[in-house]
Amino acid sequence: MRDESATHARLPVWRTDGLADRLAAYLTDQMREPVAVSALKRFTAGLSWVTVLFVMHPSSGGVREAILRIGDPNGLLAPYSTLPEYLTFTTLNAETAVPVPRVLWHSDDPATFGAPFLIVTRLRGETLLPRWPGAETEVPYPHAKQVTEDFATHLAAIHGCAWRGTPIEALTPGATVETCTHREIDRWSMHAAGPSGGLEDNAMRYAAGWLHAHAPKSDEVVLLHGDYRVGNFLVDDGRISGLLDWELTHLGDPHEDLAWAAMRTFGGTRTTLSGLLDLQAFQERYTAASGRQVDQHRVRYFQVLGQFKMASMLVGTEQRLRNGDLHDIRLAVMVLQKATTLMGMLKMIEIAA
């Protein structure tokens, strides 16, 4: 049994009531004028970066809301780095009309808050959440048509980003049409590695072998969001006003994002994205906007890879539970769903094969 009194004495500042004072001090230092902060509100949606809304009050005026994101060293996708989101936001804001936040400050140094952090602008809108099978309401989502079109058009713009020669190239150095998918499999195999240094679940070993053996050669390497789905964008006045949660962004096959968006894990069905948006309309609009055909066989392959990633996250979290490092109990809830996730992955392999 662990000694909690010793553990609590070492809590990093972001997990304590001292966060507001530390945040004010940091902003005062960065803005070279006294800055107060108020109305800190931690969001419970999402299980990855810890997200805190706050209001900053510079002494010279210009009160505004901002978002502090903390990369919990024991969070779902730890270890976290701010670099992927910083590079992607900076490039997309400069090169495209894709609605992403603007990074105000960021650092991977834990000295300030006890973990890597980003402070970004707040985008207007509400998060649209998946409608799970069996949901009480049958009423169609009123903005489905426009949001589907926005969702497809923004994805086409992301995939069309001319990343070569930009800082984004550093996301997946040296990625080629032959290697990008294999590298993604290896990345997630590493994430799920146990004390032995390799995969320790037989279902994961089997899936990794299958994925490598069946990986298609990509037609092109594009910028991927990496977690493109209902639940990770904001809607304001019936239009998508912000694309969020870019921590998994990388370079790879465009079918990776297309497959992920339709995963059953996120409430997807045969005909919908997350029970809300029309799947066929989404793919048709994507093709029209991007000029890329959607290969359904590849979508099925990348859904296996998607489920492998989901399982890898659970296995990685299991390692933190094993080490006694987990403090968000919801992650333990996820770990207990590992068998269900792995069985889903085996079923997807059967379908894709």
Next chain:
Amino acid sequence: MTLALTLYFDAIRSSMKAEVLPHVQHEHARSQLLGALDVLDKLSALSDWSPALQAEQNAALSQGLSELGETPETGDGEPAEALAGNETAFARVIAAVFASGGDAALPAETEAIIHKSLRAYLAAERSRIAAANYSAMT
């Protein structure tokens, strides 16, 4: 069920003490939470996974190994050792199947046995754990 059950108890206690207790101001609510934590402490020392789960998982792998022409481990009558041995033996089979690298065509019969065995192994666990309601937590 690769982790000891006590680790889950520890995670619950740690989360309650660090993330919840400091924010519970109502005296009666605090008394209930501290009482619940005390009960968890006591139960933690008594808890373990169901032996029937281990037996089902072991049976799934043993049958698969037999069908693949391998000799299942018996663990000298120790169920945990037998299961660990069969998990290792199954890992060897999977590694051998994919040893040829880029060969996408696996023997259909071998693949079917692997699938069936892994599914039965996982089903033993899944049948004991209900689906999570993430909506309520986020």
